[in-house]
Amino acid sequence: TRLQGDWSSDVCSSDLLVLAAPAAAAPQAGDTLRVKATAYGGHQRTATGGYAKRGICAVDPDVIPLGTRFRVPGYGVCLAADVGGAVRGAMIDVWLPTERQAYRWGVRTLTIRFL
Numbered sequence: 001t002r003l004q005g006d007w008s009s010d011v012c013s014s015d016l017l018v019l020a021a022p023a024a025a026a027p028q029a030g031d032t033l034r035v036k037a038t039a040y041g042g043h044q045r046t047a048t049g050g051y052a053k054r055g056i057c058a059v060d061p062d063v064i065p066l067g068t069r070f071r072v073p074g075y076g077v078c079l080a081a082d083v084g085g086a087v088r089g090a091m092i093d094v095w096l097p098t099e100r101q102a103y104r105w106g107v108r109t110l111t112i113r114f115l
Contacts, residue, residue: 026065026068027064027065027068027070027114028114029114029115030113030114031113031114032111032112032113032114033063033064033070033090033111033112033114034090034109034110034111035090035091035092035109035110035111035112036090036091036092036107036108036109037072037075037091037092037093037094037105037107037108037109037110037112038086038087038091038092038093038094038102038105038106038107038108039093039094039095039096039101039102039103039105039106040052040058040084040093040094040095040096040102041095041096041097041098041099041100041101041102042099046058046081046082047066047081047082047083048066048067048081048082050081052082052095053095054076054095054096054097055076055077055078055079055095056078056079056081056082056095057070057072057078057079057080057081057082057092057093057094057095058080058082058083058084058087058092058093058095059080059082059083059087059091059092059093060083060087060088060089060090060091061080061083063089063090063091064080064092065080066080066081066083067079067080067081068080068114069114069115070112070113070114070115071112071113071115072092072094072110072112073110073111073112074108074110075094077115078092078094078112080092082095092112
């Protein structure tokens with residue numbers, strides 16, 4: 001089948017390849033990642049079906065797979081169990097009990113270590 005356009009004489013549809021981006025490799029224990037860390041508060045359900053509580057973090061699952069455990073400086077051990085609409089790329093959102101505490105956390109650039 002020929003494709004329409006200025007280049008149709010040079011390219012056939014059978015010549016085209018569709019490439020998908022490879023899935024992110026699961027981090028190994030001891031690996032580190034520099035991230036932007038924000039915080040959220042409240043008592044809502046997470047993307048994995050549980051409830052947000054201390055030690056739960058929202059991540060971009062294309063970067064940090066859900067279920068991954070890691071240590072966050074100034075916070076402690078975190079489980080990637082939630083996603084957030086604004087959490088994209090090398091970013092995490094740590095859970096804190098109140099919106100006020102989350103606001104006081106601010107935005108931090110940290111190096112996390114995978115467990």
